[in-house]
Each structure stands twice: as structure tokens, then as C-alpha cells.
Amino acid sequence: MCAPxxxxxxxxxxxxxxxxxxxxxxxxxxxxxxxxxxxxxxxPRLHLIRYSQPSAPLHVLHEPALCLIVQGAKKVLLGNxxxxxxAAHCLIVSASLPVVGExxxxxxxxxxxxxxxxxxxxxxxxxxxxxxxxxxxxxxPSAGLTLQAVTPNLLDAFTRLVGLLDHPEEISVLAPLFERxxxxxxxxxxxxxxxxxxxxxxxxxxQITQVMNRLKDTFTAPYRLEALTQEVHMSRTALxxxxxxxxxxxxxxYHKQLRLQEARRLMQGQTHTAEAxxxxxxxxxxxxxxREYRRLFGASPRQDAAQQATSP
Numbered sequence: 001m002c003a004p005x006x007x008x009x010x011x012x013x014x015x016x017x018x019x020x021x022x023x024x025x026x027x028x029x030x031x032x033x034x035x036x037x038x039x040x041x042x043x044p045r046l047h048l049i050r051y052s053q054p055s056a057p058l059h060v061l062h063e064p065a066l067c068l069i070v071q072g073a074k075k076v077l078l079g080n081x082x083x084x085x086x087a088a089h090c091l092i093v094s095a096s097l098p099v100v101g102e103x104x105x106x107x108x109x110x111x112x113x114x115x116x117x118x119x120x121x122x123x124x125x126x127x128x129x130x131x132x133x134x135x136x137x138x139x140x141p142s143a144g145l146t147l148q149a150v151t152p153n154l155l156d157a158f159t160r161l162v163g164l165l166d167h168p169e170e171i172s173v174l175a176p177l178f179e180r181x182x183x184x185x186x187x188x189x190x191x192x193x194x195x196x197x198x199x200x201x202x203x204x205x206x207q208i209t210q211v212m213n214r215l216k217d218t219f220t221a222p223y224r225l226e227a228l229t230q231e232v233h234m235s236r237t238a239l240x241x242x243x244x245x246x247x248x249x250x251x252x253x254y255h256k257q258l259r260l261q262e263a264r265r266l267m268q269g270q271t272h273t274a275e276a277x278x279x280x281x282x283x284x285x286x287x288x289x290x291r292e293y294r295r296l297f298g299a300s301p302r303q304d305a306a307q308q309a310t311s312p
Contacts, residue, residue: 018155021152021159026070029070032166033113036052044179045179048115048162050114054102054104054106058100060261061261067093067116068154070114072103073086073103076099078099078145079244079248080248081248083145088150090148090154091147094195097247098261157185164178211228211231212254219259220259222282223252263278263281267308
């Protein structure tokens with residue numbers, strides 16, 4: 001049973017002030033986001049996302065990012081938690097997470113519009129140190145996906161950053177300053193804990209991040225829980241507890257989703273058959289691959305590949 005999570009609306013903010021700030025940013029993104037889907041920009045780490053209709057559920061490995069919807073709405077499934085968010089909330093992803101995203105609102109007249117700012121670990125480390133925001137020693141990891149109320153200050157900072165797309169000659173000088181301001185405004189809204197988790201310099205968050213990196217680097221190899229516990233010097237119980245808090249999944253579930261998402265990508269690129277894709281990601285049994293693939297994606301590998309081939 002999925003547990004829905006809703007962020008609170010912006011508090012202590014005049015609705016008219018919030019709407020004015022949002023309208024300015026929405027008009028700017030509408031003009032700049034000219035392509036359907038995810039659009040890279042000349043600004044480092046900033047992507048524009050536009051969809052003119054609701055989407056089917058999309059499985060992705062989401063890297064650390066700050067995501068701000070300016071028009072429309074979306075839901076994101078992480079493990080058994082379901083997050084709904086819109087322009088009143090921003091999404092902070094503080095770890096590499098296999099999630100399922102689905103756009104709920106979008107039309108040709110009012111497309112879904114979103115900003116994704118990939119988080120720069122070095123910049124975050126510098127900013128957090130300057131702000132004096134230090135986590136408690138040995139603090140347990142927090143959820144790797146959180147929602148935070150958006151403020152006019154954050155909208156204004158994003159407006160200055162996106163506005164540089166109209167002035168490319170200023171990007172090299174001003175983009176680092178405006179990106180820093182965006183992250184600072186997010187910190188003011190209470191994002192210190194998830195952003196500390198992105199840099200994961202100490203404590204349990206660092207240990208879980210090491211496990212996640214090991215699983216990403218070796219997902220085609222057999223799953224070995226004992227090797228993971230020895231590498232980070234944690235008991236099985238502690239590893240499972242902290243890993244699930246941070247990712248919504250057990251280490252084994254995380255390992256399987258990495259395999260299956262990569263197999264799906266290989267088939268979508270039409271470079272691999274279902275059998276070849278399963279073998280490429282480490283499955284020795286075709287029946288086990290098909291069974292676990294159907295459990296995650298709702299169709300057999302062949303059926304899903306055929307559906308994807310005919311989808312727009």
C-alpha cells in the first residue's frame with residue numbers, strides 16, 4: 001500500500017506575492033522550454049522539462065537534484081511512498097534513487113513545465129560550510145527524497161538563473177552566483193539535511209552512499225550482502241534499516257531495479273533482444289529475468305519492448 005506524502009503550502013507568504021513571482025518565472029520558462037521532454041541548457045546543471053500531456057509512469061534512476069515545477073503537477077513513487085507535488089513545492093533528491101515519475105497535469109495550452117538543477121557537490125560543500133550548517137556527528141540518514149514549500153525568494157533566484165538564457169554572454173560570470181543563490185534560498189527553506197546528505201562526508205549517510213555506489217558500479221555481478229556489510233563495517237540489520245530509510249528500498253531491491261532499468265534501456269535502444277538484455281545485466285535465468293521484469297514494469301520484457309517501440 002503506497003503512503004501518499006504531501007508538502008505543506010508556503011506559509012507566512014502573501015498569495016499575491018507568491019503568484020506574481022511564479023507568473024514571471026512561468027513566462028520565462030514557457031519561452032525558453034521550446035522542446036518536448038528534457039532540454040539541456042547552456043547553464044551548467046540546469047535542464048528545462050516540458051510535456052504537453054500527462055505521461056505514463058516513467059522509471060528512472062534520479063540523481064541528486066533540486067526540481068521545481070512552475071506549471072502542472074506530478075507524482076513520484078519511491079519504494080512504497082507516493083509524493084504529489086506542484087508549483088507550491090520543490091522536490092529535493094539527495095541520493096541516486098530508482099523512482100517512478102508520472103506527470104498528472106499538462107496540455108498544449110498549459111504544458112507541464114519544470115526546472116531541474118543537478119546538485120553540485122563541491123558548491124554544496126562550500127555553501128554549507130559558509131552557512132555553518134553541520135549535521136550531528138553520527139546522524140542517521142534521512143529520506144533521499146523530500147518535498148519543501150517554495151518561497152518567492154526561491155522563485156526569484158531561479159528567475160535570475162533562467163534569465164541568463166537570454167544573455168548567454170553573462171553566463172560564465174553570473175551563473176555560478178545565481179546557482180549559489182538558488183541553493184542558499186533552498187537552505188533557508190530547511191534543505192540543510194538533504195543537502196548534507198548529497199555531499200555525504202561523514203556518518204551513516206556516507207556509509208550508505210558507499211553501498212549505493214558499490215551497487216551501481218557492480219550491478220551486473222551477483223548480489224553479495226556480506227561483502228557490502230564488511231566494506232562499510234555495518235551489521236546486516238543496520239545496513240538494511242539505514243539503506244531503506246534513505247532509498248525506500250532494501251539493498252537487494254535497489255540492486256534489482258538497477259539491473260532491470262538498464263535492461264529496459266538496452267531494449268529501448270533496440271540494441272538488445274530481451275534475452276540479450278537480461279544476460280547483459282547479469283541474469284543467468286531467462287525465466288527469473290522475465291518474472292522480475294514483469295513485477296517491476298507490469299509486462300514481460302518482449303511485451304514492454306514492443307509497447308515502447310510504438311509509443312511516441
